[in-house]
Amino acid sequence: MSSQTPLVAGLVEHECPRCHRPVELPLGQLCKTCLTTIDKRARRTARLVAALSSLAMGLYVFIPVPPDERVRIVGMVGVLMWYVLSNMVVRRAMSLWQR
C-alpha cells in the first residue's frame, strides 16, 4: 500500500463525470475518451465557423475594393488572420462549453 493512498483517496473520482465509465481520475477531470471527443467536435465546429465567417468577411472586403494589388493583398491577409483567430476562439469556447 502506498503511503499516499489515504490522502489522495478522497480526491479521486471512480467514474468519468461525463460518460460514467469506470476510471480512476483526479476529482473534476474527464476521461481520455471524453476529452478526445470534445476536442474533435470543437475542432470541427471551429473549422466550419471560421470558414463561413471568413468567406462572409472576404465577400464584404473584396466586393467594394478597387482592383489595386496592394489593397487586395492587405485584404487577403486580414481574411487569413480572421480565419486563424476565429478558429482558435471558437475551438476554445466549444471545448470549455462541452465539459
Ligand SMILES: [Zn+2]
Ligand atoms: Zn468520459
